[in-house]
Amino acid sequence: MIIAVDGPAASGKGTIARALAAHYGLPCLDTGLLYRAVGLQVLRAGGDPEKEADALAACAFDDALLDDRELKTEAAGAAASKVSAIPAVRAALIDRQRAFAARPGGAVLDGRDIGTVIAPHADAKLYVKATPTVRARRRHDELVGLGHEISFDKVLADIRARDLRDTTRATAPLRPADDAALLDTSYMDIDAAVDRAISLVDAQIGNRRQANP
Numbered sequence: 001m002i003i004a005v006d007g008p009a010a011s012g013k014g015t016i017a018r019a020l021a022a023h024y025g026l027p028c029l030d031t032g033l034l035y036r037a038v039g040l041q042v043l044r045a046g047g048d049p050e051k052e053a054d055a056l057a058a059c060a061f062d063d064a065l066l067d068d069r070e071l072k073t074e075a076a077g078a079a080a081s082k083v084s085a086i087p088a089v090r091a092a093l094i095d096r097q098r099a100f101a102a103r104p105g106g107a108v109l110d111g112r113d114i115g116t117v118i119a120p121h122a123d124a125k126l127y128v129k130a131t132p133t134v135r136a137r138r139r140h141d142e143l144v145g146l147g148h149e150i151s152f153d154k155v156l157a158d159i160r161a162r163d164l165r166d167t168t169r170a171t172a173p174l175r176p177a178d179d180a181a182l183l184d185t186s187y188m189d190i191d192a193a194v195d196r197a198i199s200l201v202d203a204q205i206g207n208r209r210q211a212n213p
C-alpha cells in the first residue's frame with residue numbers, strides 16, 4: 001500500500017505521515033529532507049540556490065547529511081524551496097523517491113508532489129493544510145524549542161514566501177491531486193488530525209477495494 005501525503009510548509013504532513021506509517025506498519029520518507037539537503041549543501045558551498053549549476057552540483061550528497069540538525073532551519077527550508085523550483089534538481093531526486101514508493105509492501109511518502117508526480121498511482125492520498133498563521137505559530141514554537149532565535153513575523157513571512165514559490169513554480173507545483181482527500185488541521189490537535197487521517201485513508205482503501213474487488 002502506498003500512501004501519499006502532500007501539503008504546504010508546517011501543515012503537519014510529516015507528523016501525520018509518520019503516524020500513518022506506524023499505524024499501517026510501513027516505512028516513511030520525508031521527501032522535503034532531500035531538497036533541504038541540496039539547499040543546505042549549496043549554502044555551505046557559498047553558492048546561490050537559484051543557480052542551476054550550483055544546485056545541480058549539490059544533488060549528490062552523502063546520506064549522513066539527512067541527519068544534520070541544520071536541515072530544520074528556516075534558512076535550509078528557504079534554500080530547499082529555491083533549488084526545488086529547478087527542473088533538473090527535481091529530475092535528479094525523482095528516482096530515489098520512486099524507488100522508495102515501490103518498496104515491497106508499500107510506503108508512506110510526504111512532500112509537495114507525491115500524489116501528483118512521484119506516486120500518482122498511490123492507494124491513498126491526503127492533502128494536509130492549515131492557515132498560514134497557524135502553520136507559522138507551529139513552526140515558530142518548534143524552532144524556539146530547538147533553541148533557534150527567530151521572530152514569529154519572520155517565520156510567517158518565510159512561510160508565505162515559500163507557499164508562493166512552491167505553488168507557482170512551473171514544474172510539479174504544490175497542489176492537491178484531483179483524487180486527494182483534504183484535511184484541514186487548523187483547528188485540530190495532533191491526535192485529532194492523526195485520527196482523521198487514518199479514517200480518510202481507511203475510507204480511500206475501502207473504496208478502492210469495492211471498485212476493484
Ligand SMILES: Nc1ncnc2c1ncn2[C@@H]1O[C@H](COP(=O)(O)OP(=O)(O)OP(=O)(O)O)[C@@H](O)[C@H]1O
Nearest residue numbers: 009010011012013014015138142185188189190193
Ligand atoms: N495538528 C497539530 N496541532 C499542533 N501542532 C502540530 C499539529 N501538527 C503538527 N504540529 C507541530 O507543528 C510542527 C510542524 O509539523 P510537521 O513537521 O509535521 O509539518 P510539515 O508539514 O511536515 O512541515 P515541513 O514543511 O517542514 O515538512 C511540528 O512541531 C509539529 O509537532
Ligand SMILES: Nc1ccn([C@@H]2O[C@H](COP(=O)(O)O)[C@@H](O)[C@H]2O)c(=O)n1
Nearest residue numbers: 009031032033035080081084111112113
Ligand atoms: N516533494 C517535495 C518536498 C519538498 N519540496 C521543497 O522543499 C522545501 C522543503 O520541504 P519541507 O517539506 O521540508 O518543508 C519545500 O518548501 C519545497 O519547496 C518539494 O518541492 N517537493
